[in-house]
Amino acid sequence: MSNVGIVLISHSPKVVEGIKDIIRQMVPDVPVELAGGTDDGSIGTNVEKIQNAIENAYNEKGVLLFFDLGSAMMNAELAVEMTDYEKVKVVKAPLLEGAYVAAVESGMGKTLEEVEKAARNVFDQT
Amino acid sequence: MELQIKQVISWMEKTNEKIQSNKEYLTSLDQAIGDGDHGLNMARGFQEVVNKLSSSNYTYVSDVLKDVSMTLLSKVGGASGPLYGTAFLKMSTALKGIETVDYPQFKKAVVEAVNGVKERGKANKGEKTMIDVWEPIVDFLQKQDNLEAKELESTAEKAMEATQDLKATKGRAAYLKERSIGHLDPGSVSSYYIFAALSEVLEEGA
Ligand SMILES: Nc1ncnc2c1ncn2[C@@H]1O[C@H](COP(=O)(O)OP(=O)(O)OP(=O)(O)O)[C@@H](O)[C@H]1O
Ligand SMILES: [Mg+2]
Numbered sequence: 589m590s591n592v593g594i595v596l597i598s599h600s601p602k603v604v605e606g607i608k609d610i611i612r613q614m615v616p617d618v619p620v621e622l623a624g625g626t627d628d629g630s631i632g633t634n635v636e637k638i639q640n641a642i643e644n645a646y647n648e649k650g651v652l653l654f655f656d657l658g659s660a661m662m663n664a665e666l667a668v669e670m671t672d673y674e675k676v677k678v679v680k681a682p683l684l685e686g687a688y689v690a691a692v693e694s695g696m697g698k699t700l701e702e703v704e705k706a707a708r709n710v711f712d713q714t
Numbered sequence: 715m716e717l718q719i720k721q722v723i724s725w726m727e728k729t730n731e732k733i734q735s736n737k738e739y740l741t742s743l744d745q746a747i748g749d750g751d752h753g754l755n756m757a758r759g760f761q762e763v764v765n766k767l768s769s770s771n772y773t774y775v776s777d778v779l780k781d782v783s784m785t786l787l788s789k790v791g792g793a794s795g796p797l798y799g800t801a802f803l804k805m806s807t808a809l810k811g812i813e814t815v816d817y818p819q820f821k822k823a824v825v826e827a828v829n830g831v832k833e834r835g836k837a838n839k840g841e842k843t844m845i846d847v848w849e850p851i852v853d854f855l856q857k858q859d860n861l862e863a864k865e866l867e868s869t870a871e872k873a874m875e876a877t878q879d880l881k882a883t884k885g886r887a888a889y890l891k892e893r894s895i896g897h898l899d900p901g902s903v904s905s906y907y908i909f910a911a912l913s914e915v916l917e918e919g920a
Binding site: 627630631632633635636657658659662663665 | 795800
């Protein structure tokens with residue numbers, strides 16, 4: 589049984605590393621892949637990093653992409669347009685809280701749609 | 715007008731020269747209402763573009779533009795990467811299989827490019843982004859039956875200058891709201907360099 593994969597996209601590599609640490613405390617068995625910073629590791633985003641992260645996180649359940657500012661969303665959408673996989677979606681949710689809730693839901697074996705919905709409504713459920 | 719591979723490469727080289735010599739200026743514009751990386755982003759991206767083009771052989775204009783696009787997409791870390799990357803990709807697609815690009819074909823390619831940028835950035839004219847240069851260029855091209863290189867340049871320059879009075883509602887500057895008024899939009903200035911370089915190439919070719 590596989591779980592919906594999560595891709596974290598931020599301008600800063602440290603941000604996505606930190607979020608992954610927070611997720612891993614509670615969710616050990618969900619694919620979480622990082623696309624932080626530019627190709628040379630400085631502040632920014634990079635579509636190839638996102639494509640690689642999708643590749644590594646992908647399974648038949650699909651992958652959800654979480655992003656922070658400006659170009660992070662543009663590059664996330666570009667990566668989705670460029671991939672051959674069908675179940676890859678960009679989620680409009682706060683990066684940290686959204687990805688965290690998504691990871692927890694994914695770990696419970698939920699579908700892509702269920703996980704996405706929970707992430708988008710993250711501030712409603714508490 | 716006519717655009718062949720040679721001219722398109724020269725267009726990119728001239729763009730790169732302008733960006734390299736105005737790198738600090740672009741950075742200072744982006745420091746005023748953004749995160750201060752536009753000069754660096756553009757200088758790195760277009761240097762890589764020129765390197766790529768000089769080490770490759772091409773049969774079609776569209777192949778050159780495709781390489782421009784892919785290089786900008788992978789080497790520019792800010793919003794201008796996916797935006798300019800999309801613009802050149804749309805031009806490439808519009809000109810597929812053409813060896814010598816004529817004016818109607820070029821017009822169509824620029825229209826496609828602007829539509830691509832608007833979709834990618836979810837932005838429209840008047841939001842203080844590069845679209846405020848690209849869209850007036852489209853309007854200008856639509857009105858001409860023959861391309862006047864000088865006028866192309868002055869249209870881009872006027873459009874670029876007009877971004878000073880706009881309030882940003884897209885991009886980093888949008889977070890500053892009213893505070894963004896009174897500054898030029900960095901991406902509109904780099905877009906001006908792109909069209910100024912094209913104007914020079916066309917004048918040489920004329
Ligand atoms: N949504 C958008 N639509 C169209 N153009 C945009 C948009 N956002 C930014 N731009 C253009 O991009 C320019 C900034 O480019 P730059 O390379 O500095 O990206 P950035 O804003 O730093 O990127 P990031 O989103 O990663 O912070 C702006 O001056 C503007 O012209
Ligand atoms: Mg910037």
